[in-house]
Amino acid sequence: MSNILFIGAGRMAEAMFSRLLAQPKRLFKTIYISNNTSKTHLAHLAERYDVQPVTNWTDVVDDVDAIILATPPSTQPEQLRTLSPLIRNQIIITIAAGIGPSILENHLPEGTATAWIMPNTAAEIGASMSLYTFGKHVNASQxxxxxxxxxxxxxxxxxPEEAIHNLTALTGSAPAFVYEFVLQLENAATSYGISPTQARKLVVAMLHGSASLLAKTNDPVALRDAVTTPGGATAAGLQSLADHQFGDMLTKAIEAVNAHAKARKN
Structure with missing residues (x-):
C-alpha cells in the first residue's frame, strides 16, 4: 500500500486527506502532513485524523509514493528546489493555481512524474468538480x-494543461461567485422585512432545488425558459440583468481570476 505526503495542511489539504480517510477501502497506508506555519494546527489535525504529522517533510520523502504540494503558488518554487535532489520515483502533484506539470517539470529532475489537480472547496463533502492533467512521465499506476x-x-x-489555466476560475473560484450571489439575494430579501435566518432559508433552498433540477435535466436554457413567461415578471428581471451587463461582469471576473492565477500569486 502506498504512502502519501501533504506539504501544506490548510483547508484544501485537510479536505483531501479527510476524504481519503473516509473511503471504504483505505488508499494509503500512511498519510504524512507538514505545515511550516503552525505546529499547533498540525497537532490539532493529528488528534482529529489518522495522519502522521512531520516537522521536516524532507525526512519522509523517501518513504512516500506521492507528494501533494498544497501550499500557495508563490511558495512552490522554493519547495521544488528543496524537493528536487530528493526525488526518486514519486509522483509530484500540485493543487496550486497557475502551476501546471510543465512548470513542475522545469523545476524537477528529468523524468519526474508530475500532475496538476485543481479541486474546489466542495472537496470537503466529496462534491468537488476537479480538473486535472498529467505531465509527460506518469506511468499507469501513478x-x-x-x-x-x-x-x-x-x-x-x-x-490539457492550458485548458485548466483558462478554466480555473470556472470550477475553482466560481463557487465564491455563487456564494456572493447568495449573499446579495439575502440582502435583497431582508430589505423586505424578513429576518436574516428566514432569508438564508429561502435562498439556500431555492439554490439547492435549482441546482438539483439542473443536475437532473442538464438543460439550463430550457429551465430558464420554463420559469420565464414572455412579458412577465421574471422576464423583466432577466432584462434588468442584461441591461446591467450581467454576462460581461461574469466574463470579466473569470478573466481577472485567470490573470492572477497565471501570475502565480497567492
Missing part, C-alpha cells in the same frame, strides 16, 4: 493513484 485521490473528493475531468 495515473490510477491520482484518479483514486480525485474520486475520493468528487467528480473529475482530465483536460
Amino acid at each position: 495515473k490510477t493513484l491520482t484518479e483514486n485521490i480525485l474520486a475520493a473528493i468528487g467528480t473529475y475531468e482530465e483536460l
Whole structure:
C-alpha cells in the first residue's frame, strides 16, 4: 500500500486527506502532513485524523509514493528546489493555481512524474468538480493513484494543461461567485422585512432545488425558459440583468481570476 505526503495542511489539504480517510477501502497506508506555519494546527489535525504529522517533510520523502504540494503558488518554487535532489520515483502533484506539470517539470529532475489537480472547496463533502492533467512521465499506476485521490473528493475531468489555466476560475473560484450571489439575494430579501435566518432559508433552498433540477435535466436554457413567461415578471428581471451587463461582469471576473492565477500569486 502506498504512502502519501501533504506539504501544506490548510483547508484544501485537510479536505483531501479527510476524504481519503473516509473511503471504504483505505488508499494509503500512511498519510504524512507538514505545515511550516503552525505546529499547533498540525497537532490539532493529528488528534482529529489518522495522519502522521512531520516537522521536516524532507525526512519522509523517501518513504512516500506521492507528494501533494498544497501550499500557495508563490511558495512552490522554493519547495521544488528543496524537493528536487530528493526525488526518486514519486509522483509530484500540485493543487496550486497557475502551476501546471510543465512548470513542475522545469523545476524537477528529468523524468519526474508530475500532475496538476485543481479541486474546489466542495472537496470537503466529496462534491468537488476537479480538473486535472498529467505531465509527460506518469506511468499507469501513478495515473490510477491520482484518479483514486480525485474520486475520493468528487467528480473529475482530465483536460490539457492550458485548458485548466483558462478554466480555473470556472470550477475553482466560481463557487465564491455563487456564494456572493447568495449573499446579495439575502440582502435583497431582508430589505423586505424578513429576518436574516428566514432569508438564508429561502435562498439556500431555492439554490439547492435549482441546482438539483439542473443536475437532473442538464438543460439550463430550457429551465430558464420554463420559469420565464414572455412579458412577465421574471422576464423583466432577466432584462434588468442584461441591461446591467450581467454576462460581461461574469466574463470579466473569470478573466481577472485567470490573470492572477497565471501570475502565480497567492
